[in-house]
Amino acid sequence: MTAADERGPAGRPARKEVVVTAAEAAARVSDGMTIIVGGFVTANHPMPVVRELIKRGVGDLTVIGSATAGLEIDLLIGAGCVRKLIAPYVGAELYAPIGNCFRAAAENKEIEIWECSEYILYAGLQARAMGQEFMAWRGGVGTSIPELNKDLVVFQSPLGDGKEYLAVPAIGADWGFIHVGWADAYGNGQHVGARFGDRILARAADRVAVCAERLVPNSYIRRNPVMTSIPYADMVIEAPFGSHPYAAHGFYAEDAEHIQAYVAASAAYRKGDRAAFRAYLDEWVTGPEDHDAYLEKVGIRRLLELEREYAGVSLGRHAPEGWPDAQI
Amino acid sequence: MTQTRWSWKEMMAIFFARQIEDGDTLCSGAHTEISFCAAMLAQKSHAPNLRLQLGGTGYLCNLAGRPVLGGVPKTSVDYRIAQWAEAYFDHPETFFFYGPPGGGRRYYEDRSAFAGHNGYFFADHFFVGGLQVDYHGNVNLIGLGADGAFTMRGPGSVGIGDVITVRNMFVFMTAHDPRRFVPKVDYISTMGPSGWREKQFPGNGPQWIVSPLGVFDFTGEGMTARLRGVFPGHTEDEVAGATGFPVARSELFGEIEPPTAEELALLREQVDVNGVLGGIPGGRPPGLAEREGAGA
Numbered sequence: 043m044t045a046a047d048e049r050g051p052a053g054r055p056a057r058k059e060v061v062v063t064a065a066e067a068a069a070r071v072s073d074g075m076t077i078i079v080g081g082f083v084t085a086n087h088p089m090p091v092v093r094e095l096i097k098r099g100v101g102d103l104t105v106i107g108s109a110t111a112g113l114e115i116d117l118l119i120g121a122g123c124v125r126k127l128i129a130p131y132v133g134a135e136l137y138a139p140i141g142n143c144f145r146a147a148a149e150n151k152e153i154e155i156w157e158c159s160e161y162i163l164y165a166g167l168q169a170r171a172m173g174q175e176f177m178a179w180r181g182g183v184g185t186s187i188p189e190l191n192k193d194l195v196v197f198q199s200p201l202g203d204g205k206e207y208l209a210v211p212a213i214g215a216d217w218g219f220i221h222v223g224w225a226d227a228y229g230n231g232q233h234v235g236a237r238f239g240d241r242i243l244a245r246a247a248d249r250v251a252v253c254a255e256r257l258v259p260n261s262y263i264r265r266n267p268v269m270t271s272i273p274y275a276d277m278v279i280e281a282p283f284g285s286h287p288y289a290a291h292g293f294y295a296e297d298a299e300h301i302q303a304y305v306a307a308s309a310a311y312r313k314g315d316r317a318a319f320r321a322y323l324d325e326w327v328t329g330p331e332d333h334d335a336y337l338e339k340v341g342i343r344r345l346l347e348l349e350r351e352y353a354g355v356s357l358g359r360h361a362p363e364g365w366p367d368a369q370i
Numbered sequence: 371m372t373q374t375r376w377s378w379k380e381m382m383a384i385f386f387a388r389q390i391e392d393g394d395t396l397c398s399g400a401h402t403e404i405s406f407c408a409a410m411l412a413q414k415s416h417a418p419n420l421r422l423q424l425g426g427t428g429y430l431c432n433l434a435g436r437p438v439l440g441g442v443p444k445t446s447v448d449y450r451i452a453q454w455a456e457a458y459f460d461h462p463e464t465f466f467f468y469g470p471p472g473g474g475r476r477y478y479e480d481r482s483a484f485a486g487h488n489g490y491f492f493a494d495h496f497f498v499g500g501l502q503v504d505y506h507g508n509v510n511l512i513g514l515g516a517d518g519a520f521t522m523r524g525p526g527s528v529g530i531g532d533v534i535t536v537r538n539m540f541v542f543m544t545a546h547d548p549r550r551f552v553p554k555v556d557y558i559s560t561m562g563p564s565g566w567r568e569k570q571f572p573g574n575g576p577q578w579i580v581s582p583l584g585v586f587d588f589t590g591e592g593m594t595a596r597l598r599g600v601f602p603g604h605t606e607d608e609v610a611g612a613t614g615f616p617v618a619r620s621e622l623f624g625e626i627e628p629p630t631a632e633e634l635a636l637l638r639e640q641v642d643v644n645g646v647l648g649g650i651p652g653g654r655p656p657g658l659a660e661r662e663g664a665g666a
Binding site: 203 | 526561
């Protein structure tokens with residue numbers, strides 16, 4: 043990264059390096075901002091930043107989740123950071139069909155919900171990324187979604203065929219937080235495995251920060267520029283196991299036991315017992331000093347197990363004869 | 371009702387698999403172990419050319435002749451899905467690949483005209499879960515309540531209102547009672563088939579409602595729900611008592627064949643290797659071998 047060929051001749055400015063800590067990244071978010079959190083259900087969430095936001099007590103946020111947002115959003119809601127939610131789903135499928143804090147907050151009118159569906163979300167992000175005022179989309183016509191979300195405007199096709207469309211206004215954000223496999227110090231992020239909706243989420247944000255499993259030299263990025271899915275990130279946070287307790291494609295499996303413990307704490311929250319949820323926050327969010335301390339608490343044995351579980355399937359270590367060697 | 375030698379989840383998965391033809395396109399949609407196993411079973415049994423987007427990761431998968439390592443995927447982004455992938459696209463691109471062969475309604479009205487066509491589109495089959503489903507096939511994932519207030523907030527509509535080119539939507543309900551099978555849903559996440567025609571969507575939308583008890587089609591007047599059959603071990607009276615809208619027989623009402631020995635063997639030995647459907651154990655871990663709901 044400090045290779046001589048990346049420096050200009052003496053006296054000229056050097057290229058800007060953007061590596062920060064998760065705490066420094068979270069400090070750029072202030073009350074009332076809009077943030078995007080990448081990943082998908084139980085994979086690839088930028089958890090060190092999520093935890094630091096809660097630790098800082100940031101509030102009144104508008105939070106844009108992924109097209110199938112997971113419990114990272116539920117956690118932000120339960121911790122009281124969220125005023126308005128933009129996401130077509132919050133939960134963790136078989137682990138938790140509906141996010142418990144999300145459900146409680148919606149039922150108690152503690153958050154505003156921008157009702158949408160997957161492509162309505164993407165259409166809004168896409169409009170922002172393209173610099174248009176809106177995108178037209180037929181999905182959602184005839185449903186309750188445009189009745190619940192007055193920002194969506196039903197209009198007749200200008201082609202005269204009598205078909206109805208939704209005008210989905212542009213959705214932008216102050217910051218987008220995205221988990222990637224590796225990134226260099228200049229803000230080139232590369233996914234290692236599935237990218238879900240992360241690229242469009244990043245493109246709709248005014249500024250982007252990536253949490254990278256590995257910080258790598260620029261030469262490593264240049265080996266395969268096609269893989270650079272999030273270029274020009276404004277901040278890079280080095281965070282091994284940065285999606286824990288969720289999976290990171292290319293690296294490790296989700297921590298089912300930890301997720302189940304979170305689901306149990308949040309289920310108690312929904313039923314009015316906030317003590318168990320506060321205990322979870324104390325233990326796993328506000329307690330550990332930083333991401334390294336968090337990982338220390340999870341423990342090296344558990345983390346290695348999650349790596350092995352991933353490798354066991356994805357690298358075919360337990361595969362029958364003739365199974366391909368690598369499946370990343 | 372009689373005791374059966376398979377679980378209700380196995381029966382549902384096998385029923386779904388039977389509806390999937392070789393060469394169809396399928397996006398598994400909502401994640402449950404039932405819909406995943408159904409798609410996997412179809413591809414491993416009679417549909418090796420099934421064009422299968424398994425889960426929300428954007429992996430296009432072929433499992434024909436391939437083992438299931440690490441068990442049935444637990445979520446729609448489970449990394450285990452990658453073991454069968456031959457192609458990948460980002461999730462938003464799912465929505466860019468929607469157009470049916472020929473455009474418009476032609477494919478849905480005469481599939482035979484497109485026999486030689488590439489035919490890759492989204493999708494012949496799609497699974498939709500719901501908090502509620504009604505007589506017209508409207509499905510609700512938004513919540514219970516009225517006027518934007520929720521006595522019970524659901525998970526959200528995900529993409530089920532977006533998939534307007536789907537030829538056949540399986541609405542599947544994992545429990546069957548009058549709170550879930552209602553005359554009219556509180557909120558609509560995706561419309562029933564008459565709504566799809568009224569709004570001139572390209573696809574057909576919901577064609578089935580499938581529950582642990584039996585199956586509805588939409589052959590009633592105005593494309594309303596009619597009972598197509600009951601699963602072995604269950605009765606029409608039982609379905610009528612558990613349904614909040616009128617239950618009448620479809621003209622196509624018929625017996626639903628129980629799982630064959632071959633279907634069950636393939637499902638248990640090569641698909642549901644960790645027993646998540648709760649079938650009869652065959653060397654499974656003890657905790658996963660409970661006969662959940664079997665014939666009861």
